[in-house]
Amino acid sequence: MLRYILRRLAWSIPTLLIVTFLVYLALRIGTDPVASYKRVNPRATRAKVAEYIDVNGLDPNFVQGYFKWLKNFVTGEWPRSIKGRREVWPALKDAMANTLRLGTAATVVGIFFGLIAGVLAALRPGGKRDVFINTSAFVGISVPPFISAIMFQLLFAVYWQKWFGESLFPTSGVYPAGHTGFDLFLMLKFMALPTLVVAIQIIATYSRYMRSSLLDVLNSDYMRTARSKGISERRVLVKHGMRNALIPVVTIAALDVGSIVGGLIITENIFSYPGMGLYFLKSFGEGDFPLLMPWMVVIVASVLFFNLIADISYAWLDPRIRLD
Amino acid sequence: MTEKVLEIRDLHVTFDTPSGPLEAVRGVDLDVSSGELLGVVGESGSGKSVTFLATMGLLPARARVTGSVILAGEQLIGASAKQLRSVRGRLLSMIFQDPLSALNPVHRIGDQISEMLRSHQNLSARDAEKRAIELLDIVGIPQPGDRARQYPHEFSGGMRQRVVIAIAIANNPKVLIADEPTTALDVTVQAQILEVIERVQERFGTAVVLITHDLGVIARVADRVNVMYAGRNVEQGTIDSLFDHPSHPYTRGLLASLPRPGKQRLKPITGFPPNMLNPPSGCAFHTRCEFAADICKEDLPDLVSFGDLETACVRARELPKSESFS
Numbered sequence: 001m002l003r004y005i006l007r008r009l010a011w012s013i014p015t016l017l018i019v020t021f022l023v024y025l026a027l028r029i030g031t032d033p034v035a036s037y038k039r040v041n042p043r044a045t046r047a048k049v050a051e052y053i054d055v056n057g058l059d060p061n062f063v064q065g066y067f068k069w070l071k072n073f074v075t076g077e078w079p080r081s082i083k084g085r086r087e088v089w090p091a092l093k094d095a096m097a098n099t100l101r102l103g104t105a106a107t108v109v110g111i112f113f114g115l116i117a118g119v120l121a122a123l124r125p126g127g128k129r130d131v132f133i134n135t136s137a138f139v140g141i142s143v144p145p146f147i148s149a150i151m152f153q154l155l156f157a158v159y160w161q162k163w164f165g166e167s168l169f170p171t172s173g174v175y176p177a178g179h180t181g182f183d184l185f186l187m188l189k190f191m192a193l194p195t196l197v198v199a200i201q202i203i204a205t206y207s208r209y210m211r212s213s214l215l216d217v218l219n220s221d222y223m224r225t226a227r228s229k230g231i232s233e234r235r236v237l238v239k240h241g242m243r244n245a246l247i248p249v250v251t252i253a254a255l256d257v258g259s260i261v262g263g264l265i266i267t268e269n270i271f272s273y274p275g276m277g278l279y280f281l282k283s284f285g286e287g288d289f290p291l292l293m294p295w296m297v298v299i300v301a302s303v304l305f306f307n308l309i310a311d312i313s314y315a316w317l318d319p320r321i322r323l324d
Numbered sequence: 325m326t327e328k329v330l331e332i333r334d335l336h337v338t339f340d341t342p343s344g345p346l347e348a349v350r351g352v353d354l355d356v357s358s359g360e361l362l363g364v365v366g367e368s369g370s371g372k373s374v375t376f377l378a379t380m381g382l383l384p385a386r387a388r389v390t391g392s393v394i395l396a397g398e399q400l401i402g403a404s405a406k407q408l409r410s411v412r413g414r415l416l417s418m419i420f421q422d423p424l425s426a427l428n429p430v431h432r433i434g435d436q437i438s439e440m441l442r443s444h445q446n447l448s449a450r451d452a453e454k455r456a457i458e459l460l461d462i463v464g465i466p467q468p469g470d471r472a473r474q475y476p477h478e479f480s481g482g483m484r485q486r487v488v489i490a491i492a493i494a495n496n497p498k499v500l501i502a503d504e505p506t507t508a509l510d511v512t513v514q515a516q517i518l519e520v521i522e523r524v525q526e527r528f529g530t531a532v533v534l535i536t537h538d539l540g541v542i543a544r545v546a547d548r549v550n551v552m553y554a555g556r557n558v559e560q561g562t563i564d565s566l567f568d569h570p571s572h573p574y575t576r577g578l579l580a581s582l583p584r585p586g587k588q589r590l591k592p593i594t595g596f597p598p599n600m601l602n603p604p605s606g607c608a609f610h611t612r613c614e615f616a617a618d619i620c621k622e623d624l625p626d627l628v629s630f631g632d633l634e635t636a637c638v639r640a641r642e643l644p645k646s647e648s649f650s
Contacts (some may be wrong), residue, residue, distance in 0.1 A: 231439065
């Protein structure tokens with residue numbers, strides 16, 4: 001197992017190199033980083049532009065340029081952003097922390113309630129409860145986050161204020177303007193609506209996954225064997241049913257978490273929530289190559305990492321899968 | 325006669341289907357005596373599996389079961405879920421058809437046996453594990469200590485069926501129901517599994533109900549046979565009398581359709597099994613019976629003694645004597 005993990009980690013290095021090279025190519029071909037720089041800094045001298053090209057590895061030769069960028073990236077000589085010459089790492093770090101906070105909260109809440117809903121639906125397929133959960137799940141999946149987000153903002157902020165004199169949840173940011181320091185309660189209040197929007201999507205999707213997975217398992221012969229032993233229905237369900245039904249769901253969950261690190265672009269945008277998604281939108285809008293490349297590296301690394309987690313959890317849950 | 329351990333009386337099982345109620349079992353009477361090996365034969369859809377799944381209380385909730393099933397003095401039809409659970413696995417246990425899917429893939433073999441032991445006996449985890457290894461040894465699994473720590477996918481089909489048997493006999497049940505235990509297996513493995521079942525029966529005095537559509541298997545191991553057709557018993561008796569001079573036309577047809585040395589062509593029963601959504605009136609076999617008369621369409625015949633057999637055929641006495649198949 002340990003050898004497998006080490007080998008997978010070693011393999012992720014060439015993967016990262018290849019993918020970042022492709023991303024580098026895409027940004028070079030799809031946007032023009034040098035033109036963006038000149039547009040943002042119209043009075044930059046010729047020497048400044050040359051320096052910008054040099055530190056970012058924007059040579060006319062893509063391969064040469066990529067390796068120059070790579071060398072600077074690995075040695076920590078990260079170029080500053082084109083607008084305001086900000087340092088990239090602090091901005092990226094904050095965005096990651098904010099997205100991880102929102103993503104973790106929404107995933108935990110979403111998967112927890114999603115699994116419960118899925119189990120409840122699968123226990124009596126075709127029953128009233130099943131129909132209710134299924135219908136709700138379809139509504140949850142069908143309503144896009146940009147609709148639900150705005151509806152929640154209207155309900156909990158705008159109308160709430162009209163009815164009760166004060167809004168229940170704030171609609172944007174992480175803290176009120178001018179706030180400094182850490183305040184858990186305030187932070188949770190600001191996170192409530194975006195978390196709700198994302199969690200609804202996750203609940204809807206995972207209740208469907210869990211329902212179909214558990215239904216498959218409930219119809220299998222070993223459930224009948226378990227029942228024929230005369231053990232309690234609860235034990236049959238938990239020990240024999242859930243363990244098997246969770247195998248595919250856990251694997252999907254690990255992969256999904258990997259992609260959440262990329263930010264919840266729509267939700268973060270609507271709630272002006274300064275996470276990875278908003279970071280990307282802003283820097284891409286300005287063609288800010290120094291901000292974009294490290295963001296891409298983080299995304300690729302997290303997808304690779306959670307793929308590994310998915311494989312490990314798969315082998316851990318299912319003895320038929322062997323990693324070597 | 326020896327003591328009856330299982331008495332089934334007038335058992336009916338009806339499923340509600342989208343096309344209307346389907347009565348899969350239509351009044352089965354059946355006795356199992358302690359220590360005997362009763363064969364139950366019939367084609368697919370004759371209700372043989374459903375009869376015993378109903379006995380185990382393992383049918384889905386949409387099945388309606390009426391009648392009486394008395395196991396060692398306890399009425400099982402209408403019993404509470406708790407009562408049924410206490411019987412299942414302790415007095416009555418079951419071996420299923422497909423050993424490849426009957427074991428839970430994510431639990432160790434030893435744990436799956438221990439679970440059966442500990443659900444009915446007050447055993448420590450260690451004692452249960454020890455007993456599980458003994459059981460694996462009894463059903464003929466080599467190196468039982470190592471094998472107990474393995475998972476089902478590390479076993480072959482025949483070995484898995486042995487494990488299923490080990491689970492079923494763990495609490496030394498009074499009745500062991502084997503629902504086509506050899507159908508999914510190789511012919512060579514089939515013989516081994518039957519041997520294991522016979523050995524268990526002799527060693528523990530367990531009554532065994534062997535459900536099968538393979539008359540060859542019945543001939544090899546059964547003491548008595550019960551033939552089912554369209555959800556009813558049509559004939560029952562000792563293995564010798566049934567093979568020697570079967571009385572019911574369906575039994576005759578079954579035996580005549582068996583391949584035998586010196587026989588050039590197989591002689592099938594004409595026609596098809598009845599549609600159970602709308603079974604034929606009277607004796608369900610009359611549509612395919614070469615001896616059918618008008619009376620067969622009217623009366624639903626019950627089992628009546630006929631020589632040393634019990635036969636559900638109104639014309640049993642009038643029919644010509646059958647050839648011997650023994």
